[in-house]
Amino acid sequence: MDLTATRIRAAAAAVLVLGLALTGCAGQAGGGGGAEDDTLKIGAIYLDTQGFYAGVKKGVELGAEEAGKKVEFVETNAAADASKESAFIDTLISSQVDAILLSAVSADASAPALRNASNADIPVVCYNTCINEADAEEYVKAYAFGDPVEFGYKTGEAAADYFEANAVADPRIAVLNCEFVEVCVDRREGFEKALTDRGIAYEIVANQEGTDPTESIGVAENILTANPDIDAFYGESGGAAIGAVKAVENKGLAGTTVVFGSDMTADLANALVDNTILKASIDVSGIAVGKAAIAAAIAILDGESQEYSVPVPIDVYTTPEQGTEWLETHPDGIP
Template sequence: MMKKLFKSLVCSVALVTGLVGCSSASNSSGSGNSDSTSKDKQLVVGVTLSQMSDPFFVNVKQGIFDQAKKDNVKVVFADGQANTATQLSQVEDFVSKQVDLIVLNPTEADPLVPAVKEANNAGIPVITFDRWVTGGKTVTHVGASAIEIGAQAGEALFEYLGGKGKIAVIEHIPGASTTIDRTKGLDEALKKYPGIKVVARQSATSRAEAMSVMENILTANPDIDGVYAYNDDNALGASDAIIAAKKQDKIVVTGVGGTAPALDAVKQGKLLATVDILPLEEGKLAIKTAVDVLKGKKITEQHEGRTWVLQQSKVVNGPQWDKKK
């Protein structure tokens, strides 16, 4: 028993030292940033992304750092951990570090308004990224339009179905701004294709849950023709259920996001299509815009009633799509 205890202790100590090593390394690079600004006037941008456990944002981060290296920008990076309070204090840290600009990808719209105002008071420009806030002054918004993407995915699916058929909808986190906007986009697409009937509208927040939900939808509505999923994980879960029920020849699934597993699934013919938001490009666009703003360029582009540097998205389809034609 003592031997085991010793072993487990050694394991945990090793683990802890490893972790501390990591975090102190990132800290030192963070403080190094502000030092170097004063010397060679390298631009420093504070970036906080809403949730790094989401693969989408892992790609975004990659894009941000790629572009920052190219433009010689120092990035002070923070993970919002899907927690508004955490993100608020991160923005406060950016303000006290006196970064040149803040890129904010807010977890939620309303609660982060105070963070933006604090940056406003300190005279630090703020760019919202991918999701926006409802108050305070922001220079511009950078990102793709969730409404447009919702409509694109819907139109792709409905066009494939020849404008008529029964579909099931699997929404994402209830109440999230992206969920609300996707619904708007889907409704736009549904208006254009009156022959499409939504027979089930459910929600799931993980691939596992989406699979269960899809199994149950299939039981209640065995005759559906297509599934419109609000994100890639839900699309993959739905596709898992459809393949398990051996109905992949009858029911097609579309997703949204362009995550690596979904793009693979499209290539393998498991998903009809997904809308690729190009997270890598979106991340790059954030830094490009930040540099533009800091160099004094006026952002005038407008979209959906706000200043917006729009990230283009594209529908990606594969063998399943080609089979029909």
């Protein structure tokens, strides 16, 4: 028997079988899951460096583990840059990931990249922020979020409670915003609606972008210099809220100017425990959002029915005791 010829024929047969197997994998949605080990490859894009997104990262990892799935995450931080986000989505498409999770940088500028992912049969799940409604209906399979109008409304209710309890008539309010994303516009609209519904005759004396935890301090200090009689800040994000708190401290206005914030981090929880400046922070847990997003992606990849809207609970923190409890239940500081 010609053993060399036999081995050549066996090797050729093996290559043919392997080629057929690879062709089958390429036909799957995204094509990234390993047929042999059932590992899913999922792209995850975080909007910026705020603590909330550390919570999302932890949530998606925990959610995959709890679902009994082996997942390889391919991750980046978009740094609130639509061009960086788009370039990474192109990389994910080339890598044939099975799904993409993202907090979109822009309602409109992020849409073309998600269209490309959809055209490549890669399911997209938004969390926290997403693209405009018309494009989302076409290119996005699910959206995990806490309703931003309700979120802002709850903050406004907490502010109204404070103004009424402390007899603050006609409060002058400054806003540190993150309104480059639509959800933050919605948050402010909810905040103002709550004040109006409660009959608070407020005035917004400044509304400036300041969501980076460091840069927002200088923005808030400049607002206080121009408007030293401000009664309160509304921070539309966690970075905005802690920036406002630190600016009030730096200006020696603790006990005079207060802050109503968004999101919860260890810094904000400690500020709430002190309760001199920060009077409330409204939060959607990053961990809960991450778990909801990965659960939706897994359901889609498993061929299960998945609703587009995936609601995530909104939590209200207004007392030092609640700040202490948050710190005790989040010993690693991840929200």
